[in-house]
Amino acid sequence: MRDFFVLLCAEWKKLQKGLILSLLLIGPILSTLVGLTSLSMDIPADMPKWIFVYQMTMNNYAWLFYPIMTGVFAALICRNEHTQGAWKLLFTWPISRSSVWLSKATILMILTALSQLLFLGMYYLLAITQGFAENIEATVVWRSAFSGWIAVLPVVALQLWVSHLWKSFGVPLVINILLSIPNIFTAQSEQFSPWYPWSQPYSAMIPEPTESGILSIEPMTLWVVIFGGFLLAFGGGWLHTTRRDWT
């Protein structure tokens, strides 16, 4: 456990904060711009303005951008080890391989959480400047962001595994994008979307009425697809990275 915290600190120090922050900000800023343009559209009469704008902002962000960026960040936090040949250095230190895997996974989860926070932050900024901030129901948007974060975890684990495997930055991204593309259809299909891991962030982030629980995810999907998928990819990646040869 000590190994893990030491490594986590080291990983955190290694991150190029400026780069990460800029990459994290691009999506939320652009989505919010789309949200801004949506203000000039006809807002359906039965829908409060704040929820309409949230929906428009969220659409662009969660549909494909968020799962794909998760892949970019996974590749990014493994890039240094690949290009500088630092894996072999890392694994010659007297630390357990599992804690290396665990610390990378934790960092990636932190980054995806930060992405959600920045997304919410930008949305609030838009709301304040456009003067509808006081109407926002905080529980709804916070739950949406939190559910989105939980829903992206299988992608986190799988992309981390794939990024450990390939030296090239592009390859994990090719895989991630190819798997994300079906979202275009599955997100609209009731038979398919509960089962497809890449469309979970979007489904989870659709704002739900206040009274539903902490997570806006169907229990079946939550336990089978999200937790099941996460455990499978996380365990697979863990077994693989702790056992393979590092050259």
Place this chain on the structure above:
Amino acid sequence: MTKTVVQTTQLTRRYGKTTVVQNVNLNIKQGEIYGFLGPNGAGKTTTIRMLLGLIRPSEGEIQLFGKDLHKERKSILKRVGSLVESPSYYGHLTGKENLEVARRILGVPSKRVDEVLEMVRLTQAAHKKVKQYSLGMKQRLGIATALLGKPELLILDEPTNGLDPSGIQEMREFIKELPREHGMSVLVSSHLLSEIEQMATQVGIIRNGKMIFQGSITSLQEQSRPRMRFGVGDANVAAQLLASEGLSVSVEEDGIWTESLSQQETAHIVEHLVTHRFSVYRVEEVKQSLEEIFLGLTEEGETP
């Protein structure tokens, strides 16, 4: 008169405010093996990058084969082969495929690939992926690529990096033969004189971006002033005596050392020591080794 292959005039390069290469005048003649020496960070790679047009000089001019590099880059580069710092390669391709990529761009006949593989003794490993090569093999592949276009000038930046002693020896023999057998001129950089001295005909020494010596190995040897060693009993007392005579001496464990002396001066010191009943059992002139000269040159005023 032999032709000049490389000539730089007042070559200078700055990164921001720091001057990394300053007023360097390289001069390399045809058929020479020119050793470009200097400690790490002296500016060797920066100079070589300028010679290849990878980066631009802040000031000064570069002529290769008597032509201006800036104006006739392409026709000049046709006649140059190079290996800069770490070797460049496509890890997912085999050694032979890597050479084939370069061959296609250069437009040389395909049998040349086998020739250069043979030259650097990689024929055995030709069909292995380069990411499985050892560091030394990658380095040799880099040299094979540099040789592919039958260059007249070969520029090698620290080619022995990562090689074991026998590899270094092999590389040295290999480079030595190039001018004789293929009429090439070679510029080879290194931070170790010992690697260069047995093959280079000319050396240039660079330190903190400034060229501090350029000439033949023999003229480098002449740079050193020999010192005199007196083997004397009771050296400390004897040294005090000589010092009181106004001579600058130093005591080391194997005797008393002075700067080089004329015959009279030597005779005088010996006589002096003997009259004061010191036993003098050895007097000799000691030349510095090249390595010591090099270290002496490069260490002087190391901290500015």
Place this chain on the structure above:
Amino acid sequence: MILRLLGAERLKMKRTWIIALLILGPIGIMGCMMINFGLRGDYFVRKYPDDLTSLVMESRMLLYLAIPLAGTLFASLLAGMEHQGSTWKYLFTLPVSRFQIYLGKAIPLFLLMTICAGLTVPALGFLWVWADLSGTIPWEMIIKSVLYPTLASLPVLALQLYFSIQWDNQAWPLTIGIAGILIAGGISKWLPWAYIRNVMPLDIGGDNDPHFWLPFAICQGVILLLIGATIIMRREVR
């Protein structure tokens, strides 16, 4: 000269994911469309006036994401290959003008996109038969709806190629590309990523106009390519 560079480029692609993407891309598009028509085919009959419109409109959604995404990935893979083995510095010491080296990447990028498009056309033709749509296969419309967006992606290709060569950390070009594709189109129709949508041969209530946008996109693509090449030609290589 260019032919020799292309020959070299061809060899470099051996055993890379570029080839995989070339084949998986069109197959993926077909697979997605098959699922889409399989699941929602009945609904399309009600939603669109005829089968031709439903094919074009539904594949449109996919194409205007898949085409620029493929371009972004191809550009990154082509440039990343050189960053990875630090071969830029080697390429730039060859007796070839830097402009040609740049073209030696731009042309393969465009060819890869053309091949992908070429494979997508029969894939959509197959879908027409598979989904049991009425009438003969509307080849002309299928070709147009694949070819136009591919050509309209030239500005995006030029930008992505430049970014991928400029930065050795591919996180940058990929993020910009992905953000552009997914979001920029919704912000303004004048951003390069939007052209791909603007040139669609058929639309319902959209402001598509291939006659204006196609020449516009191609010209802009060429200009951006030249600008990118000029910047890279002047750049120092480490």
